[in-house]
Amino acid sequence: MxxxxxxxxxxxxxxxxxxxxxxxxxxxxxxxxxxxxxxxxxxxxxxxxxxxxxxxxxxxxxxxxxxxxxxxxxxxxxxxxxxxxxxxxxxxxxxxxxxxxxxxxxxxxxxxxxxxxxxxxxxxxxxxxxxxxxxxxxxxxxxxxxxxxxxxxxxxxxxxxxxVSAAVYYLNEICQGNYHGHIVVVDYGGGTLDLTLCRAEKNGSISVLYSCGNGGRGQTGCAGNAFDQAVTMRLASRNGMDAAIYVPGKPAFDALQSAFEDCKIASTESTRAALENYYESGGLDDPVAFSVMMPPPVYEEYDVYASDIALAFESVNHQALRESVMEMQKKCGEMDVDMEGIDDFRVLLVGGFSNLYCVENCVRELFGSMAGIDDPRFDGRMNRESRSTAIAHGACLIAAGITPVAYINQTEVGFFARNLHGQEIAVPVLHRGKAVKEYAQPQYCPYTLARTFQDMPVSLDLFFDDGMGPVRVRMDKAFGSICPNFDKEDNRYQIGFSIDRHRIPQLHIRDAGGEENVISLYQTIARLPAIIIQEELKEGQP
CATH class of the missing domain: 3.30.420.40 (ATPase, nucleotide binding domain)
Known part of the structure; x- marks a missing residue:
């Protein structure tokens, strides 16, 4: 079928x-x-x-x-x-x-x-x-x-x-396959800020080179939802609403925020015009962007000014966006990506929140451009609708096998072991910069670990480095719980790692008899009684 x-x-x-x-x-x-x-x-x-x-x-x-x-x-x-x-x-x-x-x-x-x-x-x-x-x-x-x-x-x-899904959409539906070069995707949605550097290859595939951003946390995250809440708080305060009930999490506040979200989506163009005037005048001109009409039984209408939007963005979004874009620019520089190239460099703004003028204005400024000015690096064919639906559309194209995607591993993974002299050494196994597909099969370290050392049960400390500094995962007693046949006193173990089809690092522990246990590195972190330690590691040692 x-x-x-x-x-x-x-x-x-x-x-x-x-x-x-x-x-x-x-x-x-x-x-x-x-x-x-x-x-x-x-x-x-x-x-x-x-x-x-x-x-x-x-x-x-x-x-x-x-x-x-x-x-x-x-x-x-x-x-x-x-x-x-x-x-x-x-x-x-x-x-x-x-x-x-x-x-x-x-x-x-x-x-x-x-x-x-x-x-x-x-x-x-x-x-x-x-x-x-x-x-x-x-x-x-x-x-x-x-x-x-x-x-x-x-x-x-x-x-x-x-x-990456948005990049696939852009390459196929906007460019019809006629673009080869680097693409920086700035995905700013309701909860997360996600930047990824890709390269559209001449064979029609996409290589994924680097990612950074802010994944958000808690109830609001760091993107559109946090912005909506910040503007709603300004509306409640300026209009003298009861501070006891107009607070996040209360029905009255949530109803106001919900009404604001609906009006914001329907008023993108008027909001853009109001913000253009606000920024061009240095804040002296503060027009109404749109009005929020509360549903029955309230029937109240509240004006949202350009300053409400600009100042809320400045307080909850601007720093995270600026820092992430600058991190991406630094990486592009390290990889000799020509960010000025009008023929082989593109910046895609996707996600519903990217339609906010403040977002585009900030990103364009950082790339030496201006909102509203024709710049081939910011393809004007990526309109409001495309920005909101590009991700799902691109995912569908990937499901159909239209565009192959190749990921580069960005996480170095390994473990610490003690040599015969009792010295601790770092043993990297998965290396950054390698194609993820190269690690589909487990990579085993040639060293073996004894079950005991000097009559003490052996432990295992893992480490991973996503480019933000090494993180040590101290297993302690958890190590024995994931080792096959750990009750055999003379058993020895080989440690290996792989990356599965979902790009999740897997920890492999194989005993002397060839029996193997496999558990994801992230499960190890989240579900076992391991201790996470962020620390600076010198080369070849903890």
């Missing part, structure tokens, strides 16, 4: 789901309910008494402030550490995410008359997750969600970088 190839962009605030048509070679967006937009809110609502009444998207949003429903959003930001903790609520972020994904797949299956077994699915994830300790386990939580839903992640589900 013909497989259905789909792309799923699970966003912090909005998601998109699309399918590739083998006959027309087009990408079709799956639209929920009567919603005409290509994306839908990442929100799920459970009826408190009737378990069968569970809604996602716009349908769930209608019940956001109903006391009869338990409503969850921004759960994507909490899929890392603590994803399975409910924080006093009925469901954990993991459970909310699993049910949301399950409902999306169910609705699509029922609408198209296909089963989960008929799908090849590409789920996009922030590339920056792998660089942050508290988010490293998030990808594995997503993989577990699909396994729980009955989809085999070893063959039918794959996870691709959000910025």
């Amino acid at each position: 013909r497989m259905i190839r789909v792309g799923f962009d699970l966003g912090t605030t909005y998601s998109a789901f699309c399918v590739y048509d083998d006959n027309s070679k087009n990408v079709d967006y799956f639209k929920f309910d009567t919603c005409a937009r290509e994306f839908f809110p990442t929100i799920i609502a459970y009826h408190r008494e009737d378990r069968a009444r569970c809604y996602v998207g716009e349908a769930a949003r209608r019940y956001r402030f109903s006391p009869q429903y338990d409503v969850y959003d921004t759960f994507k930001l909490r899929l890392g550490d603590g994803a399975c903790e409910n924080g006093g609520r009925i469901r954990s972020p993991f459970e909310a995410a699993r049910d949301f994904v399950g409902q999306v797949l169910k609705k699509f299956s029922e609408n198209r008359g296909v089963s989960l077994e008929d799908m090849i699915l590409v789920q996009t994830v922030p590339d920056i997750w792998k660089n942050e300790i508290h988010n490293k386990i998030a990808l594995e939580h997503l993989a577990q969600i699909y396994e729980d839903l009955g989809m085999d992640t070893s063959s039918r589900v794959s996870f691709e970088s959000e910025p």
Whole structure:
């Protein structure tokens, strides 16, 4: 039977789901309910008494402030550490995410008359997750969600970088394959800031060279959702609203923020014009960008000024964006990327929050450009709609096998061992700069570890370095729990590492008899009683 190839962009605030048509070679967006937009809110609502009444998207949003429903959003930001903790609520972020994904797949299956077994699915994830300790386990939580839903992640589900998926969209749909050169993707959405450097090769593939950014954490993250909250706080304060009830997390405040988000999305052009005047006048001209109309029974209208938007962006977004772009520019310089090249260098702004004029203005300034000025490096064909849907669209193209993607390993991984003289040495196994596919099979160190040393049980300290400095993972007693046949006193072990199809480093421990245990490095960090130590390591030693 013909497989259905789909792309799923699970966003912090909005998601998109699309399918590739083998006959027309087009990408079709799956639209929920009567919603005409290509994306839908990442929100799920459970009826408190009737378990069968569970809604996602716009349908769930209608019940956001109903006391009869338990409503969850921004759960994507909490899929890392603590994803399975409910924080006093009925469901954990993991459970909310699993049910949301399950409902999306169910609705699509029922609408198209296909089963989960008929799908090849590409789920996009922030590339920056792998660089942050508290988010490293998030990808594995997503993989577990699909396994729980009955989809085999070893063959039918794959996870691709959000910025890389956007680059695939740009290369195929905007450029029609007629671009070869470097692409810096600035993916700024509702919760995360993700920058990735890619290279569009002449053979039609994309090489992924470097990533940086800010993965966000907690309830708001560091991107659009945090910005929305900051502007809403300004509105509440300026209009003299009761400070006891207009605070984040309270229904009145959340209703105001929800109304602001809707008006912001619908008022992109007027907001842009107001901000242009504000910046050009040095803040002297402060026009109204748009007005927020509160839904019944409030019926109040509040003006949002250009200064509200500019100052909120300055307070919660500007520094993180500036630092991340400058880090990327530094890396481009180290790799001899010509950032002035109008023929072979592009900067793509994607993600819903990238439509905010403040974002484009900041990024352009850092690259020596100006918003509103024709600059070939900032392709004008990437319009508002393209920025919001490029990630899901590109994921769908990857699922269809349109553009091969090759990743470069950015994490050095190894372990510490003691030699016969009792000296501790660092043993790197996976090296940065190598193609990820080279590590599909485990790479074993030639050294072996004895079960005991000087009558003491041996331990194992791992280390990894994402480019931000080495991190030591002290295993202590956890080492014995993952070793095969650790009860044999004369056993010896070889340590190896590989990188699986989801680009997750795997720890291999093989004993003298050839029996092997495999556990992901991130599971080792998150689930075993290991101690994480950030420290400077000198070459060849701790």
